[in-house]
Amino acid sequence: MAASMCDVFSFCVGVAGPARVPVEVRFVSSAKGKGLFATQLIRKGETIFVERPLVAAQFLWNALYRYRACDHCLRALEKAEENAQRLTGKPGQVLPHPELCPVRKDLHQNCPHCQVTYCSAECRLAAAEQYHQILCPGPSQDDPAHPLNKLQEAWRSVHYPPETASIMLMARMVATVKQGQLELLRRLFTEALYEEALSQWFTPDGFRSLFALVGTNGQGIGTSSLSQWVHACDALELKPQDREQLDAFIDQLYKDIEAATGEFLNCEGSGLFVLQSCCNHSCVPNAETSFPENNFLLHVTALEDIKPGEEICISYLDCCQRERSRHSRHKILRENYLFVCSCPKCLAEADEPNMTSEEEEEEEEEEEGEPEDAELGDEMTDV
Numbered sequence: 001m002a003a004s005m006c007d008v009f010s011f012c013v014g015v016a017g018p019a020r021v022p023v024e025v026r027f028v029s030s031a032k033g034k035g036l037f038a039t040q041l042i043r044k045g046e047t048i049f050v051e052r053p054l055v056a057a058q059f060l061w062n063a064l065y066r067y068r069a070c071d072h073c074l075r076a077l078e079k080a081e082e083n084a085q086r087l088t089g090k091p092g093q094v095l096p097h098p099e100l101c102p103v104r105k106d107l108h109q110n111c112p113h114c115q116v117t118y119c120s121a122e123c124r125l126a127a128a129e130q131y132h133q134i135l136c137p138g139p140s141q142d143d144p145a146h147p148l149n150k151l152q153e154a155w156r157s158v159h160y161p162p163e164t165a166s167i168m169l170m171a172r173m174v175a176t177v178k179q180g181q182l183e184l185l186r187r188l189f190t191e192a193l194y195e196e197a198l199s200q201w202f203t204p205d206g207f208r209s210l211f212a213l214v215g216t217n218g219q220g221i222g223t224s225s226l227s228q229w230v231h232a233c234d235a236l237e238l239k240p241q242d243r244e245q246l247d248a249f250i251d252q253l254y255k256d257i258e259a260a261t262g263e264f265l266n267c268e269g270s271g272l273f274v275l276q277s278c279c280n281h282s283c284v285p286n287a288e289t290s291f292p293e294n295n296f297l298l299h300v301t302a303l304e305d306i307k308p309g310e311e312i313c314i315s316y317l318d319c320c321q322r323e324r325s326r327h328s329r330h331k332i333l334r335e336n337y338l339f340v341c342s343c344p345k346c347l348a349e350a351d352e353p354n355m356t357s358e359e360e361e362e363e364e365e366e367e368e369g370e371p372e373d374a375e376l377g378d379e380m381t382d383v
Contacts, residue, residue, distance in 0.1 A: 021048065021049040021275070022038060022039050022040045022042060022048065022049075023036050023037060023038060023039060023048060023049065023275070023312060024036075024037055024039050025037075025275075025278045028280070028311075032280060034278050035278065035279075035280045035311050035312075035313075036275065036278045036279045036280075036311065036312045037309060037310065037311050037312065038306045038307065038308055038309065038310050038311075038312055039308060040308050041305070041306070041307060041308060042302045042305070042306040042312075043302065043305055044302050044303065044304050044305050045301065045302060046301065046302050047299055047300070047301050048287060048300045048301065048302055048306075048312065049275060049299075049300055050297055050298065050299050050300075051273050051274070051275050051276055051297070051298045051300070052296070052297055052298075053219075053221075053271030053272055053273050053296050053298070054173075054176075054185075054271075054272045054273070054274065055130070055131070055169060055172045055173055055176060055271065055272055056072075056073070056074060056169070056172075056221060056269055056270065056271030056272070056296045057166045057168040057169040057171075057172055057269050057270065057271075058071070058074055058166070058168075058267065058268070058269035059161075059163040059165075059166050059268050059269050059270070060152050060155055060156050060159075060163070060166055060167070060168065061156055061159075061160070061161050061163055062161075062163065062264075062267060062268045062269065064156070065264075066086065067264075067266070067267045067268070068117070068267070069223060069267035069269070070117065070118050070119035070120075070123050070295070071111075071116040071117060071118055071123075071127060072118055072119075072123040072124070072126055072127040073119060073123050073295040073296045073297075074221050074223050074267055074269050074295060074296050075119040075123075075223055075294050075295040075296075076103065076223045076224055076225040076228075076266075076267045076294055077103065077105075077108060077117060077119060077225075078103065078225055079098075079101050079103050079105070079225060080095055080098070080100075080101040080103070080225045080226045080228065080229035081093065081094065081095045081098060081101065082225075083224065083225050083226040084226055084253060084257070087226070087257040087260065087261045087265065088253070088256040088257050088260050088261075089260040089261075090256070093253075095229065096246065096249065097229075097232075097233060097236070100229050100232035100233060100236075101225060101228070101229050101232075102225065102228050102229075102232070102294065103225050104119075107119065107120045107121075108120070109121050109123075109124045110124075111124065111127075111128075111132065111136060113136050113138045113139070114136050114137050114138055114139070114140075114141040115141060116141070119295070129179075129181065130172075130175075130176055130179065130181050131172045131175035131176045131179060131181070132175075133175075133179055134174075134175035134178050134179055135148065135171060135172065135175050137149070148171070151167060151171070152167065152168065155167040161264065162263075162264075163268065164218075164220070164270070164336070165218055165270055166269065166270060169218065169269075169270055169271075169272070173272075177208075182207070182208065183204070185207075186202070186204065186207040190202045217272065217273075217276075217277030218270040218271070218272060219270060219271055219272075219273050219276050219277070219289065219298065220268065220269075220270050221268065221269045221270060221271050221291055221296050221298075222266035222267070222268050222291060223266060223267045223291060223294045223295060223296075224265060224266045224267065224294070225294065226265070227265075227266070227294075228294050230250055233246060233250065269296075271296050271298070273298055275300075276289060276298055276300065276314075279300070279312060279313060279314045280311065280313050280314075281313065281314065281315060281316045281317075281333070281337070281339075281341060281343070282313035282314075282315060282341075282343040282344070282345075283315065283317065283322050283329055283341060283343050283345040283346055284322075284343060284344060284345045285303060285313050285314050285315040286302065286303050286304050286306055286310070286312065286313055287300050287301060287302050287303055287306070287312050287313065287314050288300070288301055288303055288314060288315070289301075289314055300312070300314070313343070316333065316336070316337055317329060317332060317333070325349075325352060326345075326346050326349040326350070326352050327352070327353075327354045329341065329346070330346070
């Protein structure tokens, strides 16, 4: 069953609809399930595929704390300067080169009934067609007694930042089915990929099961107009002195943001991606995910050359977590993803002591705090 399902997904729902990509999904093992494999040589730095999520939603605390994002694609809605002012807590913060900010407020539109904001007419219409007709609270948007608002408040009361999921992602999945869009997706899916040997996956029940299966895998999404502005500044051709001044300004800006806001810089949410959900984890990944278009379009990029037939792996851990001990990495993965990693790095470190990075640091601090004669005594005892 897993192999048949995997064969179906050798495609990507990109910007212009279904498109062939240099990957295929294969069954790996009963323990690991499916995996994503290269079908041709992929060079370091190449974009392997771009994928649009089946559904996405902003995290609820993130939205409550005024991280303004498009209600459909999560594109950041604040101008870069507004973003900097909010994150630093300095209303008078001014950014140089304001023309580099990509945000187009003239294109923003609101739902005429509940007033949620979209980055464009295209997103407003897409949301209405897929799920918003069911979920729109109308004039009850700010009414705490509305069932959806009660649901969101209950979710926030048990899921505090840092957030990893949103109940609204599931709500949008249900609304997608209720609005009949699942049947439309199934028909388009069938037209693009139908094969007699895999016919069970193209029936309404089979496709519904497939849709539910994808719902078990969520990918975090982060967008930022300030980040887009910084990248645009990096691309400017400036005199050395001007470059030095601009870089110093940006460095200080991030220090001010860290002091005022901490690590919560982005509009954040999660989405359900078909191909990305097939990528297994490795502590030494050969690919990475990013959102360079400042919306929910996911880019998967090669970190090294990937040969035909080689599995494409991303990391579920951030850079700092990947540098921690094997025991610490396994603890994070077990608690958050319910599996034990057996990547090359973990296998190579299998003989390391079962000690978390925190315990290692505490032990080192204790050793550093000991007086010199205590260290000498230990050495003499060992002799």
